Structures are given as structure tokens and as C-alpha cells.
Amino acid sequence: MPYTTEEGGRLNNFAVEPKIYQAEPPTQGQQRNYIILGVAAIALIGGLLFIAVSVS
Template identity: 65%
Template sequence: MRYTTEDGGRLNNFAVEPKVYKAEPPSKDQQRNYLFMGIGAIALLSSLIFVAMSASNVG
């Protein structure tokens, strides 16, 4: 661990900084997977809303 000594002899403890890296854009396969997951999420959400409206007799 890193310690620094301040005036008066007090020790100060600092957290270890994580390694910094540059993010890379998603590949074509990842973009396709994100599209399918988005379509699946929209389908799930719309079906849940449909079931909720059917169960509550709204609509």
C-alpha cells in the first residue's frame, strides 16, 4: 500500500489506482447480439404490458 507522511507525522493511505485502458468499439458480431437482445427485451416488455392490461380488464 502507498503511504504518505503529512506534517505532524500522520500517515495517509491512498487506494491503488486501476490500470487505465482505452475502450474499443463493438465488433459486428457484438452489434448483432445487441440488436437481438434489444428486440427480445422489447418483445418481453410488450408481452408483460399486454398480460398486465388483460389481467386488470383495461383496454
């Protein structure tokens, strides 16, 4: 673990930094999957709201 010695003999530890990489944009298939999951989530929330309103 990397460290430095400060005045008075104290050690100062530094965390290991993770490797940095540039994010890649989603592919066409991933974009399609995001749209499908978004529509499914909206349908699920809409269905739950419909059930809640009809029961009350």
C-alpha cells in the same frame, strides 16, 4: 501500500490506482447480439403489458 508522512507524523494512505486502458468499439457480432437482445426485451415487456391489460 503507498503512503506519505504529513506534518505531525500522520500517515496518509493512497489507494492503488487501476491500470487505465482505452475502450474498444463493439464488433459486428456484438452489435448484432445487442440488437437481438433489445428486440427480445421489447417483446417481453410488450407481452407483459398485453397480459396485464387483458387481465384487468
